Amino acid sequence: MEEIHAAGGKAVAVQADVSDFDSVKAMVARTEETLGTVGVLVNNAGNMGANPTPDLRRPFWETGPDVWQHIIGSTSTACSTASARWYPA
Numbered sequence: 001m002e003e004i005h006a007a008g009g010k011a012v013a014v015q016a017d018v019s020d021f022d023s024v025k026a027m028v029a030r031t032e033e034t035l036g037t038v039g040v041l042v043n044n045a046g047n048m049g050a051n052p053t054p055d056l057r058r059p060f061w062e063t064g065p066d067v068w069q070h071i072i073g074s075t076s077t078a079c080s081t082a083s084a085r086w087y088p089a
Contacts, residue, residue: 010035019073024081041086043079 004011012034016027031038055067 018078018082019070021081024078024085028082028085038086041082043082 001011001013012031014027014030017023018027055063056070058067060068060071
């Protein structure tokens with residue numbers, strides 16, 4: 001972010017659990033407080049965590065719904081929540 005600021009740009013880093021609706025709402029609020037209106041949204045969430053469990057390292061067909069929910073939460077749910085919050089009325 002230092003390079004962005006040095007070049008005259010604006011940036012903010014916000015940590016959020018993108019699978020959690022309230023966490024996304026807080027992320028949106030913090031972003032808008034710092035940057036103002038958001039004109040472009042890039043949904044780029046999705047990960048297995050910094051230290052994935054052995055189940056998350058296995059192919060999905062070798063796991064079950066409890067593992068899938070983690071993946072769905074950080075991808076589909078995150079994109080839907082962020083998009084719904086920032087979609088222009």
